[in-house]
Ligand SMILES: Nc1ncnc2c1ncn2[C@@H]1O[C@H](COP(=O)(O)OP(=O)(O)OP(=O)(O)O)[C@@H](O)[C@H]1O
């Protein structure tokens with residue numbers, strides 16, 4: 001038979017089969033079709049030795065992207081880039097790196113403990129029921145894993161765990177970190193791009209290392225926390241005067257651990273229920289921050305009244321304005337709400353989380369709020385030491401040593417200046433960036449701060465002497481008034497007694513000797 005004749009015959013056979021199939025679908029009862037479909041599939045799986053697992057992109061009717069799907073997508077990324085011919089590219093980490101994944105209907109091979117498996121990408125297309133000139137198609141993507149049924153145990157256990165774990169790790173490495181803040185009961189976010197690091201943070205090397213070790217140990221202690229039966233979270237309290245690097249340290253923590261930041265504005269939270277909702281909406285691998293906790297909460301558990309806040313807050317009055325405004329919205333978060341937020345049952349819902357409070361006045365806080373176990377580590381950030389200055393000089397001026405360092409060391413020992421103020425002096429002052437100019441500016445600043453401190457101390461002494469004198473004068477005044485009062489009372493008593501004696505004489509015609517004396521005294 002000639003090839004052309006053969007093709008013609010095959011073509012006519014295919015056409016006949018398709019025609020028969022179309023007729024069958026058209027006229028065969030629906031129930032019968034279902035039976036045929038079911039049993040043909042069963043017969044096929046009986047002779048087909050492979051198992052298939054499908055991972056859909058969207059699960060259930062919640063319309064949420066499946067975490068397993070995205071983990072598999074990340075896991076297959078590197079394999080896809082070497083094996084697949086059609087790839088999809090996505091840009092992550094603020095346009096800094098590209099992530100590849102395979103296009104629909106591509107296949108890649110994988111190997112695990114000597115076992116070969118196959119992953120395929122596909123999609124189901126279903127037409128939606130809307131009446132439209134351009135019909136809208138609904139695409140549901142999936143990954144399909146195929147393996148021999150002999151390997152069922154290994155693949156369903158170890159292999160899938162390995163895929164999910166590695167995929168999630170890649171996801172974390174590639175993700176763009178976010179800075180969230182609450183608006184009502186929702187979180188809004190922007191890309192987190194703070195450049196702070198522990199390296200550039202000005203503080204004593206030993207303390208810095210201790211904090212870094214603590215954080216790194218925490219981030220790898222999942223098994224430890226599970227073993228001791230504690231939620232995998234840790235509380236940090238950062239306290240110290242304004243400008244000592246509390247907020248900077250939070251950014252450095254997030255950069256060190258690759259965590260997101262949830263900056264919680266308590267005054268914008270309506271009540272404890274809303275606070276709990278916000279907590280549940282946070283993700284793991286994150287830092288939940290409440291800045292200036294002393295300004296947000298009254299320690300009795302009630303919200304601070306407007307008037308009291310005006311008296312107690314020593315910060316710039318301009319900074320208080322938004323808080324006072326929001327106070328009028330009657331936020332009802334209580335101290336117990338915060339305590340539950342930090343370590344109640346709900347706080348354990350997502351692991352690997354840090355809770356950080358900052359405050360300028362640690363002594364104002366309720367001990368229950370900052371007890372160990374709730375705020376596990378208390379870190380004091382204080383005025384700039386010489387060691388901290390050296391780090392700033394290295395960062396700002398690229399200086400390891402300078403002849404003016406000795407004077408600066410001396411002055412830093414004698415007066416207090418925050419790292420923020422020191423940093424301001426070290427900012428370039430000339431286009432050439434002359435370091436000496438900056439150091440001289442710092443020395444000038446320190447000398448002025450020292451003089452101001454002396455003047456302030458003198459004024460304080462004077463003021464306390466004045467107050468003491470005032471107090472003494474008041475005391476004397478009081479004593480004098482008391483003596484006068486006693487004198488008056490005595491006089492009143494004696495005139496009352498004389499009055500009584502007179503009345504006695506009138507009534508009885510006589511009186512006893514004492515009273516007679518009083519009457520004669522009065523007559524005189
Ligand atoms: N320890 C430090 N190391 C490096 N820079 C610092 C340090 N402390 C402060 N700074 C600099 O000072 C600025 C203010 O610091 P930061 O905002 O961290 O202070 P803060 O303690 O959070 O103050 P506040 O209590 O007012 O919120 C930062 O921009 C940072 O550049």
Ligand SMILES: [Mg+2]
Pocket residue numbers: 246247248291358
């Ligand atoms: Mg701050």
